[in-house]
Amino acid sequence: MLQAHTAHALVAALLLAAPAAAENLLLIPDTSRDKIWAFSAYDGSLVSNNYIPNDGRMKQVIQVAQTPQGTILMADVGTDQNCSADDAVREYSRCGQYIRTLAGPSDGVCNPEGICMAYGKVWFIRLFDAAFETGTNGRNAIWSMNYDGTGLQEVCASSTFGKTWSLFPYNGGFLVGDIQDSNLEFAPLNCAASAPFYAFGQGGVSMQSPQQINKLADGTVVAQFFSGNAGIAFFSPTGELQGLYSTPTGRGVHPLGNGEILLSGGTQVQAYNLSTGQLRTIVNQVSPLASFRWIAPVTITPCPSDLDCSGTVDGADLGTLLGNFNGTGSGDINGDGVVNGSDLGVMLGNWGPCS
Ligand SMILES: [Ca+2]
Ligand SMILES: [Ca+2]
Ligand SMILES: [Ca+2]
Ligand SMILES: [Ca+2]
Numbered sequence: 001m002l003q004a005h006t007a008h009a010l011v012a013a014l015l016l017a018a019p020a021a022a023e024n025l026l027l028i029p030d031t032s033r034d035k036i037w038a039f040s041a042y043d044g045s046l047v048s049n050n051y052i053p054n055d056g057r058m059k060q061v062i063q064v065a066q067t068p069q070g071t072i073l074m075a076d077v078g079t080d081q082n083c084s085a086d087d088a089v090r091e092y093s094r095c096g097q098y099i100r101t102l103a104g105p106s107d108g109v110c111n112p113e114g115i116c117m118a119y120g121k122v123w124f125i126r127l128f129d130a131a132f133e134t135g136t137n138g139r140n141a142i143w144s145m146n147y148d149g150t151g152l153q154e155v156c157a158s159s160t161f162g163k164t165w166s167l168f169p170y171n172g173g174f175l176v177g178d179i180q181d182s183n184l185e186f187a188p189l190n191c192a193a194s195a196p197f198y199a200f201g202q203g204g205v206s207m208q209s210p211q212q213i214n215k216l217a218d219g220t221v222v223a224q225f226f227s228g229n230a231g232i233a234f235f236s237p238t239g240e241l242q243g244l245y246s247t248p249t250g251r252g253v254h255p256l257g258n259g260e261i262l263l264s265g266g267t268q269v270q271a272y273n274l275s276t277g278q279l280r281t282i283v284n285q286v287s288p289l290a291s292f293r294w295i296a297p298v299t300i301t302p303c304p305s306d307l308d309c310s311g312t313v314d315g316a317d318l319g320t321l322l323g324n325f326n327g328t329g330s331g332d333i334n335g336d337g338v339v340n341g342s343d344l345g346v347m348l349g350n351w352g353p354c355s
Helices: 004-016 315-323 341-349
Strands: 023-030 035-040 046-052 061-066 072-076 088-092 098-103 112-118 121-126 141-145 153-156 164-170 173-178 184-188 195-198 207-215 221-228 231-235 241-245 252-255 261-265 268-272 279-284 296-300
Touching (some): 023 046, 023 061, 046 279, 061 296, 072 112, 072 121, 098 141, 112 164, 112 173, 121 164, 141 164, 173 207, 207 252, 221 252, 221 261, 315 341
Antiparallel strands (some): 023 035, 023 296, 035 046, 061 072, 072 088, 088 098, 121 141, 141 153, 164 173, 173 184, 184 195, 207 221, 221 231, 261 268, 268 279
16 A cells, blocks of 8 residues: 555646647758757747757758657658668657658659648658669659558659659649749649649749748748749749748748748758848858758657657556666656656556657
């Protein structure tokens, strides 16, 4: 039978075990250091410059996307635009631990980059670059798979996909950035009527190498362009160019909760203020050099009792806690320096799936 003070501690811990608030973050790969940075989804402030550390697997992660079960998928084009073993879509836990590889060259998937969740599945671009990739029958295409990696298939390979790069779900299909002709193209899921959403040169400007595409709350489509008239471009919902603002970033674009727009690329992460037209620098990481890619939202539900980050508080976590009981280390959930009944109470209060 529990002693009174232990039972008291258990009750207190159970009362404290209410789930912590979920954290909304924006994750940006840094392909210079091969790690993932995290920023506040509200105002873009830096949360961590090493949110998912370099694990030796990441070679050139362009974009991440979060599955409904909370894991993080990384689209990695590998060391170059050739098709090699380090090209992959990999799955990581919400704690940033590698879980498994879901797609790679043995599946016909080379140079995966733009990745997103839409229409109940995972979607990504498979880039074919004739200058690099030889000896395969690959082509530029949109691929999909289920959240668990099953059902992997090429869905759409339009003849107008010159050299596809970015992917954004839009109007029942996708907007696709083509870095060969610098068009933004709309492709319905069956590719039946793939056509320019915005064709290069319209409006008398010459934005080239379209990168991330996104949408603002009012329906305005935004895209970053990396060369030519580089910067952030604004489009009506039907693709008329409405504005162009030169930026030093040219890669990622994502709306912030405070009404600003987060921009990424090169060594910088900046916020663009639509009202004032001003850029606010959040990070300019020159030494060691950063190379920021695209911006993806994630919601991280804290689950400190899930000691092994499996997504569930279960017997494995309990075993670790009991193994360290009256000592230190994994299982000190409340951080008071000792693993004891208080931590056990918290764990029992969190028992089951994390979210
Ligand atoms: Ca590659
Ligand atoms: Ca095209
Ligand atoms: Ca666990
Ligand atoms: Ca403790």
